[in-house]
Amino acid sequence: MAFKIIVCAKQVPDTNxxxxxxxxxxxxxxxxxxxxxxxxxxxxxxxxxxxxxxxxTHITVVTMGPPQANDLLFECIAMxxxxxxxxxxxxxxxxxxxxxxxxxxxxxxKIGEFDLILAGRQAIDGDTAQVGPQIAEKLHLPQxxxxxxxxxxxxxxxxxxxxxxxDGYEIIKIQTPCMLTAIKELNTPRYMSMKGIFGEKxxxxxxxxxxxxxxxxVGLEASPTNVFRSFTPAPKGKGVILEGxxxxxxxxxxxxxxxxxxxx
Amino acid sequence: xxxxxTKEQEFVRKMVREFATNxxxxxxxxxxxxxxFPTETVExxxxxxxxxxxxxxxxxxxxxxxxxxxxxVEELSRVCASTxxxxxxxxxxxxxxxxxxGTDEQKAKYxxxxxxxxxxxxxxxxxxxxxxxxxxxxxxAELVDGKWILNGAKVxxxxxxxxDVFVVMAMTDKKxxxxxxxxxxxxxxxxxxxxxxxEDKMGICASSTTELIFQNCVIPEDRLLGAVGEGFKVAMSTxxxxxxxxxxxxxxxAQGAFDVTVEYMQQRKQFGKKLSxxxxxxxxxxxxxxxxxxxxxxxxxxxxxxDKHMKYSEAAAMAKLFAAETAMKVTTKCVQFHGGYGYTxxxxxxxxxRDAKITEIYEGTSxxxxxxxxxQTFKK
Numbered sequence: 001m002a003f004k005i006i007v008c009a010k011q012v013p014d015t016n017x018x019x020x021x022x023x024x025x026x027x028x029x030x031x032x033x034x035x036x037x038x039x040x041x042x043x044x045x046x047x048x049x050x051x052x053x054x055x056x057t058h059i060t061v062v063t064m065g066p067p068q069a070n071d072l073l074f075e076c077i078a079m080x081x082x083x084x085x086x087x088x089x090x091x092x093x094x095x096x097x098x099x100x101x102x103x104x105x106x107x108x109x110k111i112g113e114f115d116l117i118l119a120g121r122q123a124i125d126g127d128t129a130q131v132g133p134q135i136a137e138k139l140h141l142p143q144x145x146x147x148x149x150x151x152x153x154x155x156x157x158x159x160x161x162x163x164x165x166x167d168g169y170e171i172i173k174i175q176t177p178c179m180l181t182a183i184k185e186l187n188t189p190r191y192m193s194m195k196g197i198f199g200e201k202x203x204x205x206x207x208x209x210x211x212x213x214x215x216x217x218v219g220l221e222a223s224p225t226n227v228f229r230s231f232t233p234a235p236k237g238k239g240v241i242l243e244g245x246x247x248x249x250x251x252x253x254x255x256x257x258x259x260x261x262x263x264x
Numbered sequence: 265x266x267x268x269x270t271k272e273q274e275f276v277r278k279m280v281r282e283f284a285t286n287x288x289x290x291x292x293x294x295x296x297x298x299x300x301f302p303t304e305t306v307e308x309x310x311x312x313x314x315x316x317x318x319x320x321x322x323x324x325x326x327x328x329x330x331x332x333x334x335x336x337v338e339e340l341s342r343v344c345a346s347t348x349x350x351x352x353x354x355x356x357x358x359x360x361x362x363x364x365x366g367t368d369e370q371k372a373k374y375x376x377x378x379x380x381x382x383x384x385x386x387x388x389x390x391x392x393x394x395x396x397x398x399x400x401x402x403x404x405a406e407l408v409d410g411k412w413i414l415n416g417a418k419v420x421x422x423x424x425x426x427x428d429v430f431v432v433m434a435m436t437d438k439k440x441x442x443x444x445x446x447x448x449x450x451x452x453x454x455x456x457x458x459x460x461x462x463e464d465k466m467g468i469c470a471s472s473t474t475e476l477i478f479q480n481c482v483i484p485e486d487r488l489l490g491a492v493g494e495g496f497k498v499a500m501s502t503x504x505x506x507x508x509x510x511x512x513x514x515x516x517x518a519q520g521a522f523d524v525t526v527e528y529m530q531q532r533k534q535f536g537k538k539l540s541x542x543x544x545x546x547x548x549x550x551x552x553x554x555x556x557x558x559x560x561x562x563x564x565x566x567x568x569x570x571d572k573h574m575k576y577s578e579a580a581a582m583a584k585l586f587a588a589e590t591a592m593k594v595t596t597k598c599v600q601f602h603g604g605y606g607y608t609x610x611x612x613x614x615x616x617x618r619d620a621k622i623t624e625i626y627e628g629t630s631x632x633x634x635x636x637x638x639x640q641t642f643k644k
Contacts, residue, residue: 074271074275075275194313194326198321198332199327
C-alpha cells in the first residue's frame with residue numbers, strides 16, 4: 001500500500017518585507033508578497049525526499065486560509081506534492097491556534113488514512129509553534145517537534161529523528177502513524193520544477209460544512225486567545241566589537257569596558 | 265487583449281527568480297572573470313526543467329509556452345547573461361528546429377535528452393565569410409554512398425565547446441545559393457568533427473563560443489534535418505525564434521542593471537543627499553524604466569504570437585532590436601550613475617554593460633533586424 005503523507009502548510013506574509021504600523025500596532029500587509037511558510041517548506045521537502053525514494057508515496061498538502069491560499073497549493077504541487085486541499089470559509093476566519101487546529105483536525109479526519117503528518121515548527125507571522133502539536137493531540141498521535149534529522153526505515157514504519165533542543169539534541173525513535181514538526185536545519189527545500197508548474201493540479205477547496213467541524217470551536221468568536229497588542233520592540237543599542245592581537249589584550253579591553261559601565 | 269500573466273507564467277517568474285538568486289547570481293562575477301562555462305548550473309537547470317520549457321511533455325519538455333520561456337531567459341539574464349544565453353541557444357536554436365523540422369525518428373532520438381537537459385544543443389550557421397548573408401556558405405555537404413560528408417568550418421558558435429548535438433547548415437548545391445543550403449544534425453564525437461578555437465570575448469565570458477571544424481566529417485544519411493535545399497528556411501525560421509530568446513536576454517540584462525542601480529542610488533550620498541533624491545537622476549531612471557517596460561511588452565508579444573502560431577518574424581525582429589538597444593542604453597546609464605565604482609569589477613553593472621553589447625550583434629545585428637522590419641514594410 002502506498003505510503004500516505006499529509007503536510008500542513010500555511011501561506012504567510014513575507015516578514016522580511018513586512019512592517020508594523022507604529023500607531024495601530026497592526027501589520028502593514030499592503031503590497032507584501034505572500035509566501036509558503038519557510039518551516040512548512042522544510043516539512044514538504046522531507047515528504048518529497050521520501051517520495052523520491054519511494055515513488056508511490058502520496059503527498060497531500062492541507063492548508064487553511066482565504067481563496068488566494070490556492071497559490072500555496074499551486075506552489076507545493078509544482079514542487080512535487082500530489083494534491084492540495086484548502087479549507088476556506090468565513091466561519092473559520094480569525095481563528096487562533098486552538099480554533100485553527102480544530103479546523104485542520106477536522107480536515108485531516110475527512111482526508112482519512114495517513115501514515116505520517118509533517119508540519120513546519122511554526123509560522124513566521126505568529127511564531128506560536130502551537131498548531132502542529134495541537135493537531136497531534138486532537139488526532140491522538142505521537143509527535144516530535146523541532147525535527148532536524150529524519151530517517152525512515154525501509155519497512156516504512158520505524159522512524160528515527162533528531163530533535164533540536166536549546167542546549168543539545170535528542171535522538172527519538174517513533175513509529176508511524178505520527179506527527180513531526182520540521183525546522184530549517186532539516187533540509188533545503190527544492191524549487192518548483194517547470195513540469196510541476198505546467199502539470200495538472202489536483203486542488204480541492206472545502207468549507208466548514210464539508211469538514212463537518214463544530215462551528216462553536218472555530219473562528220474568531222470561538223478563539224480563547226486574542227492578540228492584545230503588536231509592536232516593534234525598540235532597537236537595542238549597537239553591539240561593540242573588541243579587537244586585539246592576543247586574547248589577553250581583548251580580555252583586558254573587555255574588563256575596562258565592563259568596569260566603565262559599572263558592571264563589575 | 266490581455267496584459268496579465270497567467271498563474272503558470274507568474275510561478276515561472278517566481279521559480280526562476282529564486283533559482284537565479286540562489287544558484288546563478290552568487291557565481292556570476294566569478295565565472296565571468298574566469299571565463300568558465302558553468303556546467304554545474306546547467307545541470308541544475310536541467311534538473312528543474314529549464315532546458316525544455318516550450319515543448320510538449322511527450323518529448324520530455326515541460327509543456328510550457330514561449331512567454332514562460334522568455335521570462336526564464338529574462339530572469340536568468342537579470343543576474344547572469346551568460347547563463348541566459350546558454351538556455352536560449354540550446355532551446356531556440358537546437359531543440360526548436362529538431363522539434364519543428366525533425367522526422368518522428370529524429371525527434372524520438374534527440375528531443376528527450378535535449379529537453380531534459382541531459383544533452384546540450386548548439387546551432388551552426390555563421391562562417392568567417394557568411395553570417396546573415398547565408399548564401400556565402402562555404403561548408404559543403406555531399407551525399408556519398410548513403411552518407412553525408414561535411415567539409416568546412418563554422419565560427420562564433422554559442423555553447424560550442426560543451427554541446428552534444430549541433431544543428432548545422434551546409435551547402436548541398438552551390439549553384440542554387442540560399443536554396444542550395446541544407447540542415448544537418450551533427451553529434452559530438454562524429455568522425456571528422458572537432459571543436460576549434462574558443463573565442464576570447466568582451467562579454468558573456470562564461471558562455472562557450474567556439475569554431476566548429478568539419479574535415480571529411482561523415483554522418484548517416486538520416487541526419488539531414490528537413491528536406492534537401494530547405495536549410496535556409498530552417499535557419500531563418502530558427503533565428504526568428506532565437507531572436508525572442510536574445511530579446512529576453514537583453515531585457516533581463518537591462519532589468520538587472522536597473523534594479524542594482526535603484527538599490528545603489530538609495531545608498532549613495534553626494535552633496536548631502538542620496539542620488540535617489542536628485543531629480544535629474546530620478547527622471548533619467550523614470551525614462552529607463554519606461555523603456556524597459558516597453559521592451560518587455562514587445563518581447564512578450566512576439567512570444568505570444570509564436571505560441572498562437574501567428575507570423576511573428578517582424579515582431580521578433582522589433583523585440584530584439586528594441587530590447588538590445590534598451591540593454592545597451594540602460595547598462596551604459598547605470599554605469600554612469602555608479603560613477604567610478606560602476607567602471608570597476610566590484611559592481612555588477614560593469615559586467616552587464618559588456619554583456620549587453622552582444623545582444624545588438626548576434627542572431628542578427630540591429631541593422632539586420634531593421635532589414636527584416638523594412639522588408640516586411642516594403643514587400644509589396
